[in-house]
Amino acid sequence: MKYLRxxxxxxxxxxxxxxYALENNLEIKITKNLxxxxxxxxxxxxxxxxxxxxxxxxxxxxxxxxxxxxxxxSFLKDKYGEWILYNPEFNKNTYFxxxxxxxxxxxxxxxxxxxxxFKKKKLY
Amino acid sequence: MKIKSVPLxxxxxxxxxxxxxxxxxxxxxxxxxxxxxxxxxxxFTTQFFDTNIKINSxxxxxxxxxxxxxIWSSWCLPCREEHRFLMELSKEKNLKIIGFNYxxxxxxxxxxxxxxxxxxxxxxxxxxGLIAIEWGAYGVPESFLIYNKKIIKKVxxxxxxxxxxxxxxxxx
Numbered sequence: 001m002k003y004l005r006x007x008x009x010x011x012x013x014x015x016x017x018x019x020y021a022l023e024n025n026l027e028i029k030i031t032k033n034l035x036x037x038x039x040x041x042x043x044x045x046x047x048x049x050x051x052x053x054x055x056x057x058x059x060x061x062x063x064x065x066x067x068x069x070x071x072x073x074s075f076l077k078d079k080y081g082e083w084i085l086y087n088p089e090f091n092k093n094t095y096f097x098x099x100x101x102x103x104x105x106x107x108x109x110x111x112x113x114x115x116x117x118f119k120k121k122k123l124y
Numbered sequence: 125m126k127i128k129s130v131p132l133x134x135x136x137x138x139x140x141x142x143x144x145x146x147x148x149x150x151x152x153x154x155x156x157x158x159x160x161x162x163x164x165x166x167x168f169t170t171q172f173f174d175t176n177i178k179i180n181s182x183x184x185x186x187x188x189x190x191x192x193x194x195i196w197s198s199w200c201l202p203c204r205e206e207h208r209f210l211m212e213l214s215k216e217k218n219l220k221i222i223g224f225n226y227x228x229x230x231x232x233x234x235x236x237x238x239x240x241x242x243x244x245x246x247x248x249x250x251x252x253g254l255i256a257i258e259w260g261a262y263g264v265p266e267s268f269l270i271y272n273k274k275i276i277k278k279v280x281x282x283x284x285x286x287x288x289x290x291x292x293x294x295x296x
Binding site: 037038049050051053054055057058061076079080 | 226227252253254256257258259260262263264
């Protein structure tokens with residue numbers, strides 16, 4: 001029984017390492033960050049359309065040629081526009097998008113501060 | 125004063141979000157890229173449809189001449205629909221139609237041309253769809269009107285009477 005438990009633990013450690021290695025694959029990471037433009041709501045990695053398959057081939061080719069992740073993104077952005085990237089860039093169209101969570105956080109913090117901490121000080 | 129302002133802010137926020145989302149309802153959720161811009165054609169090497177001779181894109185598209193670059197495939201149904209429009213355009217004297225055979229079986233593609241006639245003055249191969257990506261194309265069929273190595277018109281999907289008329293007007 002003791003040995004069985006021991007081997008189960010070893011097996012789980014090995015399995016988790018395998019899945020970790022796959023997640024770490026740069027090609028998968030890049031294709032997951034690219035929008036499949038002819039599908040709806042799917043990444044290139046998830047799709048099996050002709051378009052997505054071509055992009056997958058291109059990404060693996062470019063990686064073999066020594067392109068970095070950023071260079072591949074900018075190459076595709078140049079061809080298809082920014083929409084192909086899942087992460088929108090920080091520019092004048094997306095200020096609101098990127099800064100809204102920070103603003104909300106600050107506003108919430110201010111409200112909490114005013115309601116609880118400020119009140120407490122007044123009480124004593 | 126303080127109690128009154130909170131509901132007011134909530135109502136205002138609600139109205140703002142309502143307007144934003146209501147306007148968003150009418151937008152198309154299908155991405156339409158910016159078509160009306162002049163972009164330089166990409167440079168790449170490809171190979172002739174029926175021989176193994178390789179060719180650079182600079183030799184295909186010469187200056188001072190109109191080209192219609194058409195991506196097609198024998199397995200693509202809309203390509204069959206637009207074929208008669210390509211035949212119509214092939215009669216134009218100052219326009220050359222260049223075909224790019226997209227991810228196709230050569231035997232099927234030849235049969236397609238035998239059955240429906242060949243509107244292309246030259247056909248090149250795009251076996252794995254990489255050249256289509258160089259053009260920023262989405263799939264088949266797609267057409268680019270080129271003049272002086274610049275894309276002046278891009279048609280995503282099959283051609284129709286309106287597009288044919290527009291192309292005829294542009295090349296005059």
